[in-house]
Amino acid sequence: MAESHDDIPLSVLTPDGRPFEEQPKWRRDFPIDVPEDNHVARRDFTKFMVLVSFAFAVGQCWIWLMSAWRRARGTSASRRIVAVAEVPVGGAVSFSYPNPHDACVLVRTAADDFVAYSSKCTHLSCAVIPDVTAGVLRCPCHHGLFDLATGRPLAGPPRRPLPRVQLGREQGYIVALNVEERTT
Numbered sequence: 001m002a003e004s005h006d007d008i009p010l011s012v013l014t015p016d017g018r019p020f021e022e023q024p025k026w027r028r029d030f031p032i033d034v035p036e037d038n039h040v041a042r043r044d045f046t047k048f049m050v051l052v053s054f055a056f057a058v059g060q061c062w063i064w065l066m067s068a069w070r071r072a073r074g075t076s077a078s079r080r081i082v083a084v085a086e087v088p089v090g091g092a093v094s095f096s097y098p099n100p101h102d103a104c105v106l107v108r109t110a111a112d113d114f115v116a117y118s119s120k121c122t123h124l125s126c127a128v129i130p131d132v133t134a135g136v137l138r139c140p141c142h143h144g145l146f147d148l149a150t151g152r153p154l155a156g157p158p159r160r161p162l163p164r165v166q167l168g169r170e171q172g173y174i175v176a177l178n179v180e181e182r183t184t
């Protein structure tokens with residue numbers, strides 16, 4: 001609040017232009033100069049927006065760095081997931097690939113057909129759940145839906161497909177060969 005009100009026109013100092021003494025008691029008890037109030041509010045809002053934008057930019061950089069680091073660290077070494085005979089048609093198996101914290105899901109969609117994806121939803125990383133009968137993977141967090149055959153988003157907030165795990169077979173086992181990151 002300004003120290004003196006003498007040099008500020010009354011119409012500016014008080015909202016209705018009446019002298020300060022005629023203002024309601026609540027305004028006299030807590031006088032706020034309207035021009036200063038606007039100025040402070042705008043300045044605070046600008047400060048807030050700058051801080052939020054900065055935090056957002058830092059967050060984006062962090063996510064990008066982590067994903068680049070994981071990609072660089074990722075190994076293309078193949079890994080056995082499960083024996084073919086252990087997964088019934090319509091069944092699913094959770095596994096980690098290529099690193100222990102990279103959760104994935106393998107689904108046997110037909111007698112001779114397996115698909116595997118990262119099980120982290122591409123919206124906010126909730127775990128997706130296969131629904132073989134409906135031919136989709138469901139994300140329970142915000143009703144995201146992915147095509148089981150391709151991993152592409154069908155409905156809900158996700159816009160990017162699930163990373164696909166390339167599969168092979170080795171001595172009766174399903175083997176993870178690599179992870180295919182996709183943007184479309």
Ligand code: FES
Pocket residue numbers: 121122123124125126139140141142143144156157158
């Ligand atoms: S986290 Fe999957 S839809 Fe939001």
